[in-house]
Amino acid sequence: MQLLDQSLGQIATSVAGATAVFHQHKLDFCCGGQHSLRDALAKKGLPEQDIVNALTALTLQPVQFTDWRKAPTKELITHILERFHQRHRLQLPELSRLARRVEHVHGDDPSCPTGLTDHLDDMYQELESHMMKEEQILFPMLAGGIYPAGPISVMEEEHIQHGDALEKLELLTNNITLPAHACNTWTALYIGLKELKEDLMQHILLENEILFVQPKAKAHGEGGVCCGGCQ
Template identity: 75%
Template sequence: MNSVAVLPLLEQSLGQLATSIAGATAIFHQYKLDFCCGGKQSLADALAKKQLDPAAVLSELQHLQQQDNSFTDWRAKPVKELIAYILERFHERHRRQLPELIRLARRVEHVHAGDPQCPTGLTDHLDDMYQELESHMMKEEQILFPMLAGGIYPSGPISVMEEEHLQHGDALEVLDKLTNNITLPADACNTWTALYLGLKELKEDLMQHILLENEILFVQPKAIAKDDDRQMCCGSCQ
């Protein structure tokens, strides 16, 4: 393997790779590499923490790079277009996903209460996730997104949203613990199977949602804010 070719991949952050290589997120899911809330860490650091051999991951990423995939580079798109995509692809989808998952979880917990593999407490946890996520999305829709669409980049609200993203990441970790990493028992019924299939979709969607905001939508505002700060400082020093 050509070390010169793979070195840039190892040095890039998980977030950079996830937003520039089509299909990279599926690989990161496979190896349980956190590319949303943990998206700032380099691939090399993330692999080292998991004690994973870089060769396999690098090989898969390089294979994806060689494929002719249609991939939307949201860094090159207008802010308003990205916001519209997030609202339709994630906000509305989460609002459809969670109520049904709560219903399925309640049914599974009721019917399989005596099963040692039953995800006891999952219904309450999903309900908490739904309430927290709904509050978060409403703040984005009513406050932050209109400001970004209007060319206003407020560091305070962005920091609040990033902190809440970390909390969503913690909620996903609890979800994994309650469901044995969303692993179905061998004799799972159709309702249990549908529930875990939906949970996997929710997890992947939420991680992708957070990734786009943390690594793309919120990055430009930070850069502009820093430029404004420097200009104000230079102006006051003259």
């Protein structure tokens, strides 16, 4: 199948470095992961050949890449817990601390992301509740070979809410764009926000496109249902 006819989710989970290309061109491989590359490029008005060339070049590079579609479910769960759950629990409190400082010192600046601290606190509360439900209920079932439609549907719906939260985060920060006069704290905050966004999108991608998809569906190359709202 040509790259243009593959979904963004398929490419993001099979081509090492593809997500960096997608981030560069603001292609939504997370919430829009079910759309074909052709349709996504047409919607954005982006040149097909340039993107295809960039993705094709990645497939020719000898890079170390874990194809999580082929990994045992328990191994993928362990990776998600260690790489994303633990990381989010470190990221969000520190980002809230930095945002609080920026809002306190630069509150009179029109570029100040007013309301960001409260939003990050809300994101942390919602994400912590979500991760606890996965860790205590859903992940043990998946590790045992059980794919319960109800709990999976609930988690996918909450992924949509996380996508909406990322969209609001970008609105508050002018697409996480630093003003020219930003101080070191402000700079560190926005670097961390970009990392959080990329990590959370990758986290959701692995769950919706791979972990939540039954083994039989994976074998036939069928994608999972992705969230809505990430840009």
